[in-house]
Amino acid sequence: MENKKHPSKPNEMKNFVSGPAFQKAVRKSKLNQILLLILISILTIFVFLFIIQYGSNMLINKKINQEVASLTEQIHASPNKGAGIVDFDTSFSYGFLSAEGKITYYKKLGDRMIPWEIVTKEYPAIGKTKKTNAHTVEVVYTSNQERTVRYNDLNNERKIDFYYPQIGYHVLPQELEIATTLDENTLVEVALSFKNSITVEEVGKAIGAKNVDWLWLDKSNADYFNELHDSEADYFHVLYGEDAYGFSVSEDNPYWEQEYFKNSKNEYPISGAIISGTPSELERFLEIDLIRASVIGLTIDKY
Numbered sequence: 001m002e003n004k005k006h007p008s009k010p011n012e013m014k015n016f017v018s019g020p021a022f023q024k025a026v027r028k029s030k031l032n033q034i035l036l037l038i039l040i041s042i043l044t045i046f047v048f049l050f051i052i053q054y055g056s057n058m059l060i061n062k063k064i065n066q067e068v069a070s071l072t073e074q075i076h077a078s079p080n081k082g083a084g085i086v087d088f089d090t091s092f093s094y095g096f097l098s099a100e101g102k103i104t105y106y107k108k109l110g111d112r113m114i115p116w117e118i119v120t121k122e123y124p125a126i127g128k129t130k131k132t133n134a135h136t137v138e139v140v141y142t143s144n145q146e147r148t149v150r151y152n153d154l155n156n157e158r159k160i161d162f163y164y165p166q167i168g169y170h171v172l173p174q175e176l177e178i179a180t181t182l183d184e185n186t187l188v189e190v191a192l193s194f195k196n197s198i199t200v201e202e203v204g205k206a207i208g209a210k211n212v213d214w215l216w217l218d219k220s221n222a223d224y225f226n227e228l229h230d231s232e233a234d235y236f237h238v239l240y241g242e243d244a245y246g247f248s249v250s251e252d253n254p255y256w257e258q259e260y261f262k263n264s265k266n267e268y269p270i271s272g273a274i275i276s277g278t279p280s281e282l283e284r285f286l287e288i289d290l291i292r293a294s295v296i297g298l299t300i301d302k303y
Contacts, residue, residue: 053096056125060099063123064092071103078260079217083160083241084108084189084274084297085116086248098124100132108213109276109300110187115154116298117242144170147295148235160191160241160297162216162272168227169234169293176286176294180279189213189276189297191241194290197269204256206290211277215255216246218271241297246270278302 071088074081087106092099105117120132150159163169179188197218198206216239228237247268249255261268274297275285285291 056097057094059125060094060123063129064090064099064101067101067121067123067129075105078247079245079268080248081243081245083162083191083216083244083246084214085242087113092123097126098122107189107298109189109298110302112300114157114298114300116152118154144230144233146171147173147175148233150240157298158296160189160274160295161238162191162241162244163193163238163293164218164220164222165194165196165271165292166220166222166225167237168225169237170228170230171234172293173295174293175296176282176291179294179296180283180286182279182299184278184280185302186299187276187278187302188282188299189274190282190285191216191272191274191295191297192285192291193272193293194270195292197271198290200261200268200270201256203270203273204254207273207275207285207288209249209251209254211275211281211285212249212251212255212273213276214246214248214274215270216244216272216274218269219245 068090071090075085075088082105084107085105086108088103089106090101090103092101099122101121101123103119103121104115105119106113107116108114118133121129122132123129147161150161151157152159163172176190176192179190182188192207193216200215203215228234247255255261275282
């Protein structure tokens with residue numbers, strides 16, 4: 001009989017493992033594992049970034065909400081800072097770990113809201129909020145012969161100043177007279193400075209409520225008169241409108257009758273006011289002896 005040799009089982013296994021079909025299956029399995037690991041890594045990164053961004057936005061929104069609450073109190077409180085500023089709005093754009101905010105402040109003349117100042121800020125998730133406006137240096141020529149006029153960077157309108165009653169200036173501008181000679185289709189803002197500080201009730205008796213928009217609360221508490229020397233420029237001793245504190249008022253609700261003033265235990269020394277209207281509407285203020293100085297601020301066409 002003829003003897004037939006059969007391959008042993010180990011040889012069969014070796015041939016199977018080294019065979020192309022098995023090697024292809026192994027390569028495919030390794031590729032699937034690599035792809036799975038890549039997918040898991042990508043998902044992990046996305047989840048991690050989402051958690052970071054979500055937590056970052058929570059911290060940023062907390063800072064933004066605090067900022068908006070503070071601005072609301074600053075502008076709508078009594079007294080408020082910023083002569084004639086009546087409102088603001090905000091817009092925010094979010095990035096990774098921070099947000100950029102734009103705050104626009106408004107004055108009101110007639111029935112129109114006028115953008116007066118724009119402030120941009122960065123709100124990082126970690127760290128302090130900081131202003132990002134380009135820093136501008138105001139270059140002015142000062143003189144003791146005439147008023148030094150400051151201009152708004154946003155719209156090039158004139159900024160207002162107040163003159164303290166207890167300071168002897170070289171020049172006391174009387175621009176109310178100019179305001180009343182402008183075209184009748186013009187709305188004019190004029191800042192009045194009084195000869196002395198008086199109570200809210202006394203202000204009401206002196207100038208009334210019609211065309212009166214804002215009352216300047218004099219916080220200087222000076223009890224003596226200071227005459228400026230020749231070497232001292234008026235410009236450095238006036239109160240800039242943006243730094244002044246006061247009360248927004250309207251003729252619809254006469255300020256001297258408001259419960260806030262009537263029930264307050266504090267005496268509010270009022271040393272000036274902001275008035276606005278057409279030239280003919282402002283003429284009546286020319287006869288008020290209380291007014292020591294007046295400066296023109298914002299002007300717009302009535303129509």
